[in-house]
Amino acid sequence: MENVKSAANQTGKSRKVIAAVVSILIVAAAGAAIFAGIKISSSSQDQDVSYREYTASTGSITVGVSESGTASVNREYITFPASAEIEEVYVKMGSEVTVGDKIAMVSTDDIDEIKADYESEISEAKLELDTAIAEQSSKLLEAQQTYEKSLSDGESAESSYNLSITKIADDIASAEDSITSLNKELAEYEALAASYPADYKEYSAYNDTLDEYNATYKSYQSVYSGYEKTLKQYQKELSAIEEEYNDYLDDNSEDMETISELKEAVEKAEEELEQAEASLEKQKIKAGSSYDESTASAISSAEETYRDALSAYTEAKAAFTDMYKSLDLTNQRLIEQYEEKTEAAEEKVEEYEEMMSEYADMMSDYAQMIDDYIDDNEDMVSDFNDNYGDMDEDDIADKIESTEKSIYEAEYNLEKLKSESSSSELSASQSMQTSVASAQNALTIYNNTVEQINADISQKQDEYDRLVSEYDELLENLGDGVYIYADCTGTIASVSVSEGDTIMAEQTIATVADSSEVYISVSVSEEDISSLYVGQEASVVLSAYENATVTGEIDTIAVEPSRSSGSVTYPVTVKIYPSDNITVYDGMTCEVTFIQKQVSDVLYVSKQAITYKGAGISTVLVYDDDGNVTEKEVITGFTDGQYVEIKSGLSAGDKVLSESAVKR
Secondary structure, three states: OEEOOOOOOOOOOOOOEEEEOOOHHHHHHHHOOEEEEEEEEOOOOEEEEEEEEEEOEEEEEEEEEEEEEEEEEEEEEEEOOOOEEEEEEOOOOOOEEOOOOEEEEEEOOOHHHHHHHHHHHHHHHHHHHHHHHHHHHHHHHHHHHHHHHHHHHHHOHHHHHHHHHHHHHHHHHHHHHHHHHHHHHHHHHHHHHHHHHHHHHHHHHHHHHHHHHHHHHHHHHHHHHHHHHHHHHHHHHHHHHHHHHHHHHHHOHHHHHHHHHHHHHHHHHHHHHHHHHHHHHHHHHHHOOOOOHHHHHHHHHHHHHHHHHHHHHHHHHHHOOHHHHHHHHHHHHHHHHHHHHHHHHHHHHHHHHHHHHHHHHHHHHHHHHHHHHHHHOHHHHHHHHHHHOOOOHHHHHHHHHHHHHHHHHHHHHHHHHHHHHHHHHHHHHHHHHHHHHHHHOHHHHHHHHHHHHHHHHHHHHHHHHHHHHHHHHHHHOOOOEEEEEOOOOEEEEEEOOOOOOEEOOOOEEEEEEEEEEEEEEEEEEHHHHOOOOOOOEEEEEEOOOOOOEEEEEEEEEOOOOEEEOOEEEEEEEEEEOOOOOOOOOOOOEEEEEEEEEEEEEEEEEEHHHOEEEEOOEEEEEEEOOOOOEEEEEEEEEEEOOOEEEEEEOOOOOOEEEEEEEEEO
């Protein structure tokens, strides 16, 4: 019930041939060329000349685009839109059927389900039809834009061609500039290779001296650092001694203050006692031998003062006990020890501070010497780094080698560019011509696209109408069973069910091969597609039938391209009409020629036999009545590059000769 056109499988490699497609009669008549050995004598030379013999024949000469393709016989796949049980099968493989013949009958037990499936199929077909109609405007707009772009490309083709020619010249100039630059670079590297040993020796000597200076400076730093650590240790020890001394003074301050007060009291009492004793002695001396009452009173007063002083001294000494004396001596001893330790520590700190100061001065002097040395050699180091960077002698050698290789490759590429410039210019010219041709054929392509869009809508409309018709027919003919009919006339290619089988919706029940509709699928290059149009006549030679040619016409031209290995081709389908004595089977190989120009029922000979004299005059070699070779003028017409139309000068069956390159 469903009419499905199977996609053609293309086998064999497509090839583009701008050549003659001559009818089988032409090929048969002209293909047999005969070599004739004829001896000709001349006044200038005497030699045997070998000729190839051709026969003037009548037929057609065709020029067009030729491609290899594969035949595909249209197949109708008989299906049923619902799940059902097969009650009877009326055909088998090889059966001949016509439109409307019964193929099988299914049970009506599941008629509700069948009706529901039909209604679902109709809804889906209606949705596809509505979608196609809705998308028609956007697709037509896209086709219009493509059409306008082709026209624009055609208008700008000459400009693009000029740009391509300019680019070719620019590429060659760029390659030449690159070689010049590389040669300059090579010369610079070679100069570096020559100067590097001496420059590196000087640079190495500088670095060695600088390393020695830095090593000495670091040794000074090391000693200074050692002194600094020792100084810190002594400073730490001094702080500890001072802290311990202060703690001791703080802990014994009260006792020491008391001892100091008592000691001062003893010293004061002792001093007063000494003064009193001295005063007493003085009075005694003064009295001398004259001892009177006044003298006695003075001595008595002095003695009393002495006794008071002695008593005060005795009390003071009693207060300053032995324990306090011992403690005082201990304090004095410890204080002396603390002061000695502090003094020693301070001497060490001062000693290391002096040594560090000396080394700091030495380090400063040496750092200045290093800076002066670096400044003195700054230009040499800068020049070395600017010239050589991170490169050593091996790196420079590698640069020379790689640059020489780059020069070789650049010179090779330049020669390649120059050698390819002609073909590139030709390619640009062909591209320009293709764009111009595309622009000239843009309207045809646009019309083809519009036809395809409309055909798609028409196909979906037909499918929707078919389903509605089948559904209406189903409702009208409900009885003991539902029949499945053939959609076309043809041969049963396969039967996929048996009586009692349960089929799924849309399962293939049988396949009908309709040999009245045969399609050839070929791929046409982008250079040639613009010259084709739907409905264009084509000539097809089937490999299976010798000396047989069938006619056809272009059925579809794909808008979307196929890409393979960098080439762009477009699928083209040709519908052919086989004659009664030719049966075409699926998968047969063939050669399709899309006819661009053709002359029919004309007299022709091989181009090899024609000698063009110029000014529209051509000649052929023929036999005269005596069997000798003579020259005869002819008027030529259309040629396909292999055969030439003869408008006058020869008749069908005449023998013409072509001198062979082989002398005998």
